[in-house]
Amino acid sequence: MSFSRKFVGLWVALVLMAPAAVASSGCETFEDANGVIHFRATDELETFRCFGWVHGRNRGWQMDFLRRTYQGRAAEIVGFSGVKTDFFMRIMNFQGRAEVIWQTLPEDFKVKWQAYADGVNLGFQALKASGNSYELKKTGQALDPWEPTHSVGMLLLQAFDQTRRGFEIEVEESRKQKNFPNFAPLNIEDHSVPWAATILKDGEYKKSQTAAVQSAVVTRPSAEVMAQVSDWMGRSENLGGSNNWVVSGARTKNGKPLLANDPHLSLKHPPFWHWVHPEFAPPASAKVAGWEAIGATLPGVPLVVSGANRSLAWGLTNSYLDAGELGSVSDSDIDPSRLVKIRPVVWFKWGFVKIPIFWKSFYRIRMEDGPTGLTEMPVLPIDEEKGRKLVLRWTGLELKGSDIQSFTSVMSSKNSAEVQKIFRQVGMPSFNFVFGDTSGGIGYQLVGRVFGKQSPPGPGIAQRTLQDLIQIPVLSPEDRPSVLNPKRGFVATANNRHWPKDALFHGGRGYSRPFRAHRIEELLQATPKHDVESFRKLQCDYQAQDARYLAPLIQESFAKSAFRDRVIRQGKVSDDRYQKFIALLAEWKTKGYQTDPSCRICAWYRRLSDRVGMKSGLIEASVYQIYTAKKEYLESFESVLADAFSEVAEDFDQDMKTLGREEFPLWAVYHRASFEHLGTQKLFPSGSMATPGDAQTVSPGSSEYRENENRYEHVWGASHRLIVELTQPVTVRVQLAGPNADTENKNLESQGSPWMKWNECSIQSQIFPMNWEKRPEMGQYQKLDWKSLAAHLGK
Numbered sequence: 001m002s003f004s005r006k007f008v009g010l011w012v013a014l015v016l017m018a019p020a021a022v023a024s025s026g027c028e029t030f031e032d033a034n035g036v037i038h039f040r041a042t043d044e045l046e047t048f049r050c051f052g053w054v055h056g057r058n059r060g061w062q063m064d065f066l067r068r069t070y071q072g073r074a075a076e077i078v079g080f081s082g083v084k085t086d087f088f089m090r091i092m093n094f095q096g097r098a099e100v101i102w103q104t105l106p107e108d109f110k111v112k113w114q115a116y117a118d119g120v121n122l123g124f125q126a127l128k129a130s131g132n133s134y135e136l137k138k139t140g141q142a143l144d145p146w147e148p149t150h151s152v153g154m155l156l157l158q159a160f161d162q163t164r165r166g167f168e169i170e171v172e173e174s175r176k177q178k179n180f181p182n183f184a185p186l187n188i189e190d191h192s193v194p195w196a197a198t199i200l201k202d203g204e205y206k207k208s209q210t211a212a213v214q215s216a217v218v219t220r221p222s223a224e225v226m227a228q229v230s231d232w233m234g235r236s237e238n239l240g241g242s243n244n245w246v247v248s249g250a251r252t253k254n255g256k257p258l259l260a261n262d263p264h265l266s267l268k269h270p271p272f273w274h275w276v277h278p279e280f281a282p283p284a285s286a287k288v289a290g291w292e293a294i295g296a297t298l299p300g301v302p303l304v305v306s307g308a309n310r311s312l313a314w315g316l317t318n319s320y321l322d323a324g325e326l327g328s329v330s331d332s333d334i335d336p337s338r339l340v341k342i343r344p345v346v347w348f349k350w351g352f353v354k355i356p357i358f359w360k361s362f363y364r365i366r367m368e369d370g371p372t373g374l375t376e377m378p379v380l381p382i383d384e385e386k387g388r389k390l391v392l393r394w395t396g397l398e399l400k401g402s403d404i405q406s407f408t409s410v411m412s413s414k415n416s417a418e419v420q421k422i423f424r425q426v427g428m429p430s431f432n433f434v435f436g437d438t439s440g441g442i443g444y445q446l447v448g449r450v451f452g453k454q455s456p457p458g459p460g461i462a463q464r465t466l467q468d469l470i471q472i473p474v475l476s477p478e479d480r481p482s483v484l485n486p487k488r489g490f491v492a493t494a495n496n497r498h499w500p501k502d503a504l505f506h507g508g509r510g511y512s513r514p515f516r517a518h519r520i521e522e523l524l525q526a527t528p529k530h531d532v533e534s535f536r537k538l539q540c541d542y543q544a545q546d547a548r549y550l551a552p553l554i555q556e557s558f559a560k561s562a563f564r565d566r567v568i569r570q571g572k573v574s575d576d577r578y579q580k581f582i583a584l585l586a587e588w589k590t591k592g593y594q595t596d597p598s599c600r601i602c603a604w605y606r607r608l609s610d611r612v613g614m615k616s617g618l619i620e621a622s623v624y625q626i627y628t629a630k631k632e633y634l635e636s637f638e639s640v641l642a643d644a645f646s647e648v649a650e651d652f653d654q655d656m657k658t659l660g661r662e663e664f665p666l667w668a669v670y671h672r673a674s675f676e677h678l679g680t681q682k683l684f685p686s687g688s689m690a691t692p693g694d695a696q697t698v699s700p701g702s703s704e705y706r707e708n709e710n711r712y713e714h715v716w717g718a719s720h721r722l723i724v725e726l727t728q729p730v731t732v733r734v735q736l737a738g739p740n741a742d743t744e745n746k747n748l749e750s751q752g753s754p755w756m757k758w759n760e761c762s763i764q765s766q767i768f769p770m771n772w773e774k775r776p777e778m779g780q781y782q783k784l785d786w787k788s789l790a791a792h793l794g795k
Contacts, residue, residue, distance in 0.1 A: 029054065037274075066154060199496060200498055323395045329389050377391050432446055572649060732766040
């Protein structure tokens with residue numbers, strides 16, 4: 001018998017013998033036709049064990065890979081390409097922080113998450129015993145035992161991934177300031193453009209009594225330093241984009257609130273979310289309240305983060321509020337006794353062997369008197385100017401147990417007012433939640449520790465004292481953006497700004513452009529009474545909002561004979577071809593700037609706007625200002641535009657020759673999704689499928705141009721599309737970006753495949769609540785008895 005199987009047998013024996021434990025009653029599981037796992041138990045700890053079993057058995061490889069990622073061990077699977085990320089994760093020390101948080105959690109919480117971890121380990125053993133995991137076969141990796149602190153570490157990893165844009169933008173702004181000084185003053189706030197949209201409206205936030213003054217930047221790091229930062233941390237030019245919105249019964253056909261949520265994440269395989277339906281159903285004699293919920297879970301964490309229970313629905317998006325700050329700190333300002341020196345060893349897989357890498361020493365600043373007691377701040381491994389260090393303050397490294405423990409109560413919440421109070425207690429940075437209940441209430445709440453700055457920050461990375469960095473204020477729970485039952489009858493968020501420009505607080509500049517939020521609000525208000533179908537159409541609206549506003553303006557330049565002559569003189573495009581480009585753009589306007597696969601101008605326009613940005617650093621708001629309010633920059637801008645026009649026209653002429661065509665290729669030729677495997681394309685190659693949408697549509701297909709493949713990769717997209725009617729009980733519909741199961745063969749473009757249904761914007765009804773006495777005949781039912789299971793796995 002292997003050691004791991006002995007471990008499982010010992011664990012079950014200890015659980016069943018523990019005097020404080022309820023006699024093990026096991027649980028029931030059922031997998032429906034959509035692949036959603038339903039499970040229930042009569043004891044709450046058994047429910048959490050079953051939660052762990054379902055995750056461990058169905059997504060064991062994914063859980064282990066993400067655990068390795070935050071622990072700085074991914075290179076053991078993906079090879080040398082993961083080494084730098086592993087070193088960075090070691091500096092962040094999520095595992096150490098998870099252990100600190102765990103120690104501050106109350107015992108009743110720990111018992112539940114320990115039960116979950118116990119179930120995960122049984123699930124791991126079942127997965128290995130089945131021999132069905134293609135990933136385990138391919139990589140040969142072991143599934144080390146799961147510990148409750150690993151679930152906390154997963155929360156930290158996800159929070160960091162979704163908040164890093166807030167401080168990475170400082171790096172990008174510094175780069176633009178240096179590379180494009182002529183246009184630097186134009187990279188402005190998005191307040192004075194027609195597509196500006198904020199989550200909160202007048203009367204829903206605190207206003208400032210003074211005019212906002214931008215904070216000054218004393219100095220900026222050199223271009224070499226900024227390049228190093230980008231190399232270590234990456235650049236976030238291609239934003240993902242999540243959407244959620246909720247409307248009151250006054251705006252629906254059946255008089256009940258209606259909620260939608262499209263969390264847009266990196267389109268990977270296995271799918272990021274695992275949809276489950278946990279139910280704690282105690283017997284009447286127990287005299288305790290049960291609970292149940294259905295929705296999206298992050299494998300490794302026993303929480304439904306987007307979904308519903310019988311009386312409430314909730315959905316999340318990234319907030320992009322500042323939760324992290326980079327500061328250039330003088331060495332003399334750092335007490336040497338606070339520096340924690342580490343010299344990690346990172347192992348990477350090379351063929352059939354693993355090779356260690358010993359690099360240089362890294363540092364963290366450890367502060368016992370930080371904002372929440374013990375605080376750690378990573379010192380980035382960057383060769384900053386002599387005598388200075390780049391220090392990162394991320395609020396996720398300041399969390400305590402009280403910042404996460406309340407989240408589990410969401411699954412049993414009864415109404416909007418109750419869940420708003422729960423969300424206010426969550427300190428994990430940082431997400432926007434909308435919610436609605438069957439009694440008619442709706443609302444919005446920001447969760448997480450985020451900074452409460454009262455003036456816009458200057459561009460770039462500032463010199464600071466260490467004390468200044470530590471003392472950046474954090475918003476109190478009461479000041480976090482929030483609204484309950486707004487008079488307008490709806491709330492919508494799409495990673496856009498929270499407050500208008502006259503607000504007391506300023507959230508930084510990590511926000512996504514507000515095109516999607518503007519379009520969502522426009523469509524919400526255009527339909528007097530909504531239903532599921534109007535919501536589905538709204539979720540899959542493919543109007544390119546940036547083109548709607550900017551294409552008519554740049555056409556003013558195209559119509560100028562001097563501009564045309566400038567393009568023609570470059571010799572890359574004939575006058576005839578020039579006129580065809582212009583005609584296509586005009587035709588696109590008549591079709592509402594839709595970015596569907598049949599569009600013949602979509603890729604040309606996107607490549608043109610991307611090329612302009614690369615040459616000038618200008619964002620869309622800047623271009624709009626040039627045409628409407630800053631015309632002194634127009635001549636310089638048109639010079640950039642003409643160069644970009646010529647280059648893109650030449651590219652497309654070459655494409656048409658290569659493809660043997662005389663007309664523009666369709667958007668479907670250029671814009672495709674691969675749903676690449678988490679374990680890299682090299683280990684698990686995949687095909688691709690044509691997809692609609694674009695970076696600035698409501699259903700964004702956020703794109704990354706791949707020069708070597710001459711196409712846009714649909715990098716980010718709706719990880720699921722959820723619609724919940726707040727009837728009694730609620731009615732839940734969802735479409736995942738692929739199957740709920742982790743399958744080896746994708747067959748992306750096969751008719752009726754889960755990926756194709758997602759691509760076609762289908763939406764599937766879910767079984768909820770479930771009548772276990774009359775469960776559908778279709779599906780897989782199993783009754784789990786832990787003692788028998790452990791005996792079987794221990795053979």
